[in-house]
Amino acid sequence: MSPPSPAGDELFRALADPTRRRILDLLRERGALSVGELAAEFPDLVASGISKHLMGLRAAGLVAATRHGRQQLYRLDADAFADALAPWLAKYEPYWSAALERLRKLAEGGEA
Amino acid sequence: MSPPSPAGDELFRALADPTRRRILDLLRERGALSVGELAAEFPDLVASGISKHLMGLRAAGLVAATRHGRQQLYRLDADAFADALAPWLAKYEPYWSAALERLRKLAEGGEA
DNA sequence: GTAATGTATTACTCATCGGTAAGACGTTAG
């Protein structure tokens, strides 16, 4: 084990890059995607760059991959993601809970 | 406004560094602290290094400073912090909410 | 079999970042 790196370390490092956050968003919105499909969403980025980011996310345990033919399908590892985030979230819950409530009310009002 | 940097950008960049996360934790736990008091918590770091981190956090809007004599007191800017975090949290709520619930139950059980 | 596709890997460049040291600046103490 590595006591000074309580799993949140890798999580926040992974979240630090906008490309990786966008990759996570895409996987969350559209389920499992191949490297090529993901790369298509980043016109000014080369495919191997995406692959490298995916390797990083995979090392952080945030995504999982399964081979499908000659392509590799990546999906969000929801459990690992949540488990890494929850401890930190719990500490700051009093801070964000109110803001999250306000967001919910706004969404309701906008959709009513 | 800066469209490509939706406020979450600076937030996650700020959270990426363990020292800055620890600074935020200290401010959350102990209220307003001076640079010196914070620096005392980081034995293997020079005071100006802490100051630099604080400048970063201040630029990200996560902390606010007020002069008190010749020292500067830093405190968590709870509103800005929550507002920056909430939109991203909302997107992933289905993922972390279950894990957070489990944490809560564990805490209850452990404290009973 | 060979060719073409999809992904991973490596080596490289360039920018950024964390950290330090040294000095500047303002503030309180003498």
Place this chain on the structure above:
DNA sequence: CTAACGTCTTACCGATGAGTAATACATTAC
């Protein structure tokens, strides 16, 4: 006033990271 203190700033160094290009490795198509 001068001296000491607390913080900020600047310049610098070393390490890390994102990005590309080229290559290697599988897998499917022909």
